[in-house]
Amino acid sequence: MEYESVTHTVTDRRLGRLPSGSEITVPVHRYVGGAGPTVYVQAAQHGIELNGPAALRRLHERLVEAELAGTVATVPVANPRAFDNRSYLTPAEFDARNPNLNRVWPGDEDGTLQERLAARLWPLAAGADAAVDLHTGTADMLEHVRFREGETGARRLATAFDTGYLLADGDLDSDDSDEDGPAGTAADGDDEETFRGTFRAAASREGIPAVTAELSNSRTVDRAAVGTGLEGVLNVLRERDLLRGEPTATAEPTVLRKGDGSVEATESGLFELRSGLAVGDTVEAGERLGTVYDPATFERRETVSAAESGVVYSLAREAVVVAGERVAATAEPV
Ligand SMILES: [Zn+2]
Known part of the structure; x- marks a missing residue:
């Protein structure tokens, strides 16, 4: 491992074009240190999940001052259309068939707007050695990190992230997903669409260890949840040896099986x-x-x-x- 001062760059990545002709682009931050692995972190696939972007702003402040062995790539707002609309899903005007970005991974270059958007982001994950997808649940969801049961790499990331609770799910190809909350919560919950297209399921199929962090409290910037998100990502970087030191996880997490x-x-x-x-x-x-x-x-x-x-x-x-x-x-x- 070679720890070197970080060089930070930010580039606009083009994801698609709207009917008016305006482009959909998202800033991609890259923090490059010495030789080492690459970790990809994205947030705000769902437009009301604000603690992820807020955590990545704090991560930025830490990483530009850090020495790193490897590269961290982040996309703070993966779904700008839903974010602008302040809605969980992408407005149906843009994609009536696939309103939920977290159901279309790894995307399709020739598909609907949402599928194209995912396809343009996907290489960032596919080229990484580990990935973190930051979400937030409702206020009535236990803060937890999800990983696929039996995947030791993903479990190590989830344990390092340290939210106190880990949720192991077995069959990522099942038709059942309740990421972010119960389906009945009209604004914040997921519907019963296939789980096959979640970011984490797509990463798993590519052999990339990936976790979904469900931080607290959608629709607001909650300082405690933001702190959990920041420390969680820093701990993932320590676990993968991009940052010096051991993850700071204190107690053994409670592991729940879905x-x-x-x-x-x-x-x-x-x-x-x-x-x-x-x-x-x-x-x-x-x-x-x-x-x-x-x-x-x-x-x-x-x-x-x-x-x-x-x-x-x-x-x-x-x-x-x-x-x-x-x-x-x-x-x-x-
Ligand atoms: Zn979400």
């Missing part, structure tokens, strides 16, 4: 969470999580119960639920 702990409402109505229930709580299978009421007749429509025993890692924030929407998710401690 199973069949998704809880959907079977009735529509107004969902009231059980008093005192919060993310991080351990619940038993069948334990009551909340109640769905008819808001106009006051009739009790459904008692919502945990599908499995485990730790509650996300809860619905939006209280209006439509039958079939996810209102909570639990995962088993490993």
Whole structure:
């Protein structure tokens, strides 16, 4: 390893063209030190997830002063259209078929706008030795880092990132994804589209260790979450020996395995969470999580119960639920 002072460059990367003729470009920051591995970090695939870009600004301040063995490439705002629109998804006017950027990786040069955008960004990840995708969940999601079970490189990155909780998911080709929150949270949640096209699944297929960090609190710059994001990325760089020193992770993380702990409402109505229930709580299978009421007749429509025993890692924030929407998710401690 050769640690050398960083040379920072920022270049505009062209991702596509809008109907008006204006170009979609994103700044790509490169921090180049001595010989060593390359780590790619991106944020704001979803337009309301602001703690990632805020963490990368602080990372910038640290890296320009640092000695590095290797290269760090960052894209603070991977999805400028959703960011400008202050929306989780990309506005349908730009891509009605693929509104969620995190479902189209590794993209398609001849595809829809979103697929083209991903295809232009993808070489940054494909040329890296490790990748971090910064997201934020709702306020009612446990801060955690996701990795694919059985991938030791990704697990080491996730452990180094140190959010206290790791979430191992097994089958990245399944049709189930709840990254960022329960599906029922209208603004902040993911829908039930295929998980196959997530950034992390695409990286995994290429053999690139990758993790998804779910920081706290969408829609706001939360200083604690930003600090977690900054320290997390610095620790990933230490783990990969781009920065001197060992990751500063203090305690052993709690590792959760994502199973069949998704809880959907079977009735529509107004969902009231059980008093005192919060993310991080351990619940038993069948334990009551909340109640769905008819808001106009006051009739009790459904008692919502945990599908499995485990730790509650996300809860619905939006209280209006439509039958079939996810209102909570639990995962088993490993
Ligand atoms: Zn996200």
